[in-house]
Amino acid sequence: MKxxxxxxxxxxxxxxxxxxxxxxxxxxxKHHKAHEHGVGKLNLVSExxxxxxxxxxxxxxxxxxxxxxxxxxxxSKVAAAMAYLKVAKSNLELPAAAQCxxxxxxxxxxxxxxxxxxxxxxxxxxxCKNISQLTFLKVLGFKQFTGMKKLKAQALVHEAPxxxxxxxxxxxxGLRK
Amino acid sequence: MTLLRIAKKSLLNRKGTTFLTVLSVGxxxxxxxxxxxxxxxxxxxxxSTISGVDLIAGARSGPINLLLFSVFRLxxxxxxxxxxxxxxxxxxxxxxxxxxISLGDSHRGFRVVGTHQDYFKYYQFAGDQxxxxxxxxxxxxxxxxxxxxxxxxxxxxxVGDTITLSHGMGVVSFQDHGDKPFTxxxxxxxxxxxxxxxxxxxxxxxxxLHLDWQDGAPPLxxxxxxxxxxxxxxxxxxxxxxxxxxxxxxxxxxxxQREINNYEEEALMAIIPGVILRELWxxxxxxxxxxxxxxxxxxxxxxIGVMTSMLAALNERRREMAILRSIGAKKSFVFTVLMTESLxxxxxxELLGVSALYFVLMVFGSALESQVGLSLRLFAPTSRDVVxxxxxxxxxxxxxxxxxxxxxxxxxxxxxxxKN
Numbered sequence: 001m002k003x004x005x006x007x008x009x010x011x012x013x014x015x016x017x018x019x020x021x022x023x024x025x026x027x028x029x030k031h032h033k034a035h036e037h038g039v040g041k042l043n044l045v046s047e048x049x050x051x052x053x054x055x056x057x058x059x060x061x062x063x064x065x066x067x068x069x070x071x072x073x074x075x076s077k078v079a080a081a082m083a084y085l086k087v088a089k090s091n092l093e094l095p096a097a098a099q100c101x102x103x104x105x106x107x108x109x110x111x112x113x114x115x116x117x118x119x120x121x122x123x124x125x126x127x128c129k130n131i132s133q134l135t136f137l138k139v140l141g142f143k144q145f146t147g148m149k150k151l152k153a154q155a156l157v158h159e160a161p162x163x164x165x166x167x168x169x170x171x172x173x174g175l176r177k
Numbered sequence: 178m179t180l181l182r183i184a185k186k187s188l189l190n191r192k193g194t195t196f197l198t199v200l201s202v203g204x205x206x207x208x209x210x211x212x213x214x215x216x217x218x219x220x221x222x223x224x225s226t227i228s229g230v231d232l233i234a235g236a237r238s239g240p241i242n243l244l245l246f247s248v249f250r251l252x253x254x255x256x257x258x259x260x261x262x263x264x265x266x267x268x269x270x271x272x273x274x275x276x277x278i279s280l281g282d283s284h285r286g287f288r289v290v291g292t293h294q295d296y297f298k299y300y301q302f303a304g305d306q307x308x309x310x311x312x313x314x315x316x317x318x319x320x321x322x323x324x325x326x327x328x329x330x331x332x333x334x335x336v337g338d339t340i341t342l343s344h345g346m347g348v349v350s351f352q353d354h355g356d357k358p359f360t361x362x363x364x365x366x367x368x369x370x371x372x373x374x375x376x377x378x379x380x381x382x383x384x385x386l387h388l389d390w391q392d393g394a395p396p397l398x399x400x401x402x403x404x405x406x407x408x409x410x411x412x413x414x415x416x417x418x419x420x421x422x423x424x425x426x427x428x429x430x431x432x433x434q435r436e437i438n439n440y441e442e443e444a445l446m447a448i449i450p451g452v453i454l455r456e457l458w459x460x461x462x463x464x465x466x467x468x469x470x471x472x473x474x475x476x477x478x479x480x481i482g483v484m485t486s487m488l489a490a491l492n493e494r495r496r497e498m499a500i501l502r503s504i505g506a507k508k509s510f511v512f513t514v515l516m517t518e519s520l521x522x523x524x525x526x527e528l529l530g531v532s533a534l535y536f537v538l539m540v541f542g543s544a545l546e547s548q549v550g551l552s553l554r555l556f557a558p559t560s561r562d563v564v565x566x567x568x569x570x571x572x573x574x575x576x577x578x579x580x581x582x583x584x585x586x587x588x589x590x591x592x593x594x595x596k597n
């Protein structure tokens with residue numbers, strides 16, 4: 001009899017554990033985004049005369065930490081970064097010939113209270129009178145924030161895709177067809 | 178005129194070497210221009226595989242993987258995604274249309290794509306070209322299929338034929354869906370894209386094929402559901418492999434992409450095909466540059482060949498030069514004769530090379546296109562080709578200044594003195 005009981009026990013255990021396993025994994029709700037210090041993202045898209053530029057930069061690269069600012073020094077650092085990033089022209093340069101003007105207040109957010117990694121997220125809206133002259137986009141923030149080392153850039157403009165990696169030495173993405 | 182006649186006669190006098198030199202120049206020209214054609218052709222056919230689609234969404238894996246299996250029918254999906262997620266995202270306010278695809282089965286080595294009738298309406302390639310039916314009509318019934326051009330051409334299928342699909346990939350399959358045959362109702366016109374190598378059925382058909390399967394194994398005898406029974410059933414797809422999305426406005430592309438990437442209920446991922454195609458191309462581009470370097474090296478070798486053959490010939494032509502000089506030809510004339518010869522060799526070499534290239538393209542072009550999907554169309558030489566040809570000509574002339582200079586320096590007496 002004994003071996004049979006063991007057998008039954010084994011089966012029950014296996015069965016319950018497999019249910020538990022399935023229950024744990026069938027609804028994946030905890031996704032963890034990849035995060036790499038020193039590497040941010042830049043997206044540019046245009047339609048008609050509208051241009052949207054989005055940036056996502058790890059907070060560490062901008063202010064040097066990724067938690068709720070504690071000291072007054074850290075607080076002023078975050079405030080200064082926010083103030084800088086909120087002015088489209090101080091962070092981005094577009095060709096003058098394209099006659100682009102910000103037509104909406106830039107949106108800048110930093111999820112510094114998050115438990116895991118934190119990013120600065122920026123969205124800039126432009127209206128360009130002469131979009132055909134939009135031949136490049138330069139990120140000036142590299143000079144302001146020395147922690148920023150790399151931006152993976154992708155752009156959809158002039159009916160074509162453009163991809164590139166921007167660095168402090170090459171802060172410009174060419175958008176010539 | 179005298180100059181050309183002398184050069185021509187002298188070249189004809191050494192037919193063997195002249196022919197070989199022309200051949201080596203010709204081969205290097207074919208190689209250099211051919212690689213250029215392959216490069217541009219590959220890029221064009223690559224980037225025109227899919228268009229008019231803003232996003233491709235699938236289970237979270239790698240962007241390149243998603244592109245490869247959804248567009249190029251290469252490799253496999255890591256996971257499928259639920260049909261419910263697709264329906265939810267299809268009804269997103271920014272989405273104009275979304276087409277689902279379901280992969281996994283095959284027919285004699287060709288991939289089966291389970292999809293919606295909208296696929297034939299919205300799928301675009303090479304700019305704004307739409308899929309058109311060469312024969313027949315799109316599928317409407319459960320056991321109906323529309324074949325890609327190459328599938329029909331290679332397996333000699335016509336509208337009205339019946340075919341059997343197989344589980345998994347491979348030309349020979351041990352798990353056939355033999356109990357549920359499909360009728361060919363349409364054949365698509367050639368597109369030059371992986372669509373040509375696809376067998377299209379409805380999503381419901383994919384569902385029907387596997388409904389009586391259990392735990393990934395075919396049904397035992399007696400457990401199969403008959404096609405007639407399946408036709409009566411209300412079939413609803415439970416999962417798909419990926420879907421194509423067209424947005425109402427491109428400006429929202431990154432926003433919708435982020436929404437799909439952060440989709441709560443399921444681990445999804447969306448890619449922008451154009452961006453990934455470009456990234457993938459940049460990756461492959463290294464091989465392309467390596468090819469270019471090889472062809473440039475081949476060209477240099479052939480240049481040295483031209484130079485060597487002329488220098489080597491100089492020794493046997495000492496008497497010829499001396500006779501020319503003795504009947505009054507100037508030193509500069511001897512120099513010009515040699516340069517003219519090199520000009521003739523290079524020109525004929527280029528002519529031979531270009532003709533050989535067009536011959537190869539004419540004979541093997543369509544075979545390459547249907548076999549590898551590489552479009553190498555016949556077209557007039559591009560401005561880049563012309564630049565290459567002129568560079569080759571100039572380089573070869575520069576290289577022949579060396580033998581010409583040696584001939585120029587040789588004294589009159591040199592060829593007339595009898596040496597042992």
